Amino acid sequence: MVHLFMDVEDPINPLADDAALDLARLFTEAGVRGNFCVTGEKCRTLVARRRTDVLDALAPHCLGLHTDTHSVHPTTMELLADVAFEEGARLAYLAEKRGFDAFAAAFGRPPAFWGGAGNTWSPEITDALGRLGIPAYVYALTELPDRCAHRFNGVLAFTQHLSVSEDDWADDDRAARRCAEVLHEVSRRRTDCLCVFVGHPTRFRHERFWDAPYAGGRTPARPEPAKSVEDRVYEHAKANLASFLRGIAQIGRPIGLDDVLRLPWRFESPDEASLAVFRDRTAANLQAVVHWPIHRPGLDPAGIVAKTLALSNTLQVARLDEKGAKGADPSR
Numbered sequence: 001m002v003h004l005f006m007d008v009e010d011p012i013n014p015l016a017d018d019a020a021l022d023l024a025r026l027f028t029e030a031g032v033r034g035n036f037c038v039t040g041e042k043c044r045t046l047v048a049r050r051r052t053d054v055l056d057a058l059a060p061h062c063l064g065l066h067t068d069t070h071s072v073h074p075t076t077m078e079l080l081a082d083v084a085f086e087e088g089a090r091l092a093y094l095a096e097k098r099g100f101d102a103f104a105a106a107f108g109r110p111p112a113f114w115g116g117a118g119n120t121w122s123p124e125i126t127d128a129l130g131r132l133g134i135p136a137y138v139y140a141l142t143e144l145p146d147r148c149a150h151r152f153n154g155v156l157a158f159t160q161h162l163s164v165s166e167d168d169w170a171d172d173d174r175a176a177r178r179c180a181e182v183l184h185e186v187s188r189r190r191t192d193c194l195c196v197f198v199g200h201p202t203r204f205r206h207e208r209f210w211d212a213p214y215a216g217g218r219t220p221a222r223p224e225p226a227k228s229v230e231d232r233v234y235e236h237a238k239a240n241l242a243s244f245l246r247g248i249a250q251i252g253r254p255i256g257l258d259d260v261l262r263l264p265w266r267f268e269s270p271d272e273a274s275l276a277v278f279r280d281r282t283a284a285n286l287q288a289v290v291h292w293p294i295h296r297p298g299l300d301p302a303g304i305v306a307k308t309l310a311l312s313n314t315l316q317v318a319r320l321d322e323k324g325a326k327g328a329d330p331s332r
């Protein structure tokens, strides 16, 4: 089983709205149900700009909440780095509840899952997700051997396995090479829950990420808009994505995470070796993401690492039995 993810999060550049519309329609036309992570701020922006066409294009797909404001400070890690878990849980709930409400107002349904913004996370998020009734998170920085699905503090977690970047999509040769690699992996690992990130609509359309003005902890009053790429480049990127979607639809139809969450999961306690990998990999992931260019300088991950590892006793390995996995995959 394979799940394709895209992030819809740029509230600044109006062309990003059109890109989200175009790319959501590409998925629909290819018969591929994607997983789109949408920020609360993007939901408010689309509603304010009356872009019901964009909301309608996203609606057939599995939709998740991509935090309330993504790169606007404080990010998740900046908000929660220096507080005790209980206070962090209160703050995380308040932040994500704003996103949840904007999402529900825009789409008329709750998010099916939650996806961390950029490279930022803290374990209090799982407490907030439980209270909001969101059953899963993706782009998990909690990690087990083979990046397998797991349950952490009561919430199902999916780690990203593969990605194709916007620079790959924009270059025909690079796209062909990278897509061949991904398609090979997908056909090789048919029984796994394989999570593949395929980009941000806004970066298909612009030369840089929308949030560059927020780098290094800055909050500009009027963030600089991004320069758009030439139409020719955008058209190539779209054509390359469309051909990838047709290819992946042939070897094993990608499905929405919401359909997978409905399957019968089995949960097992991790063995000692898996627990050791969890501690090492998760701590390393959290220590690495403080260097996300958006974060303020001097952000210390030690408290977040400690709060996360203190919840190791809640960790469970999540497995689908063969029958459940087959039932979800129409290609098998």
Ligand SMILES: [Zn+2]
Binding pocket: 007, 009, 066, 070, 116, 117, 118
């Ligand atoms: Zn994002």
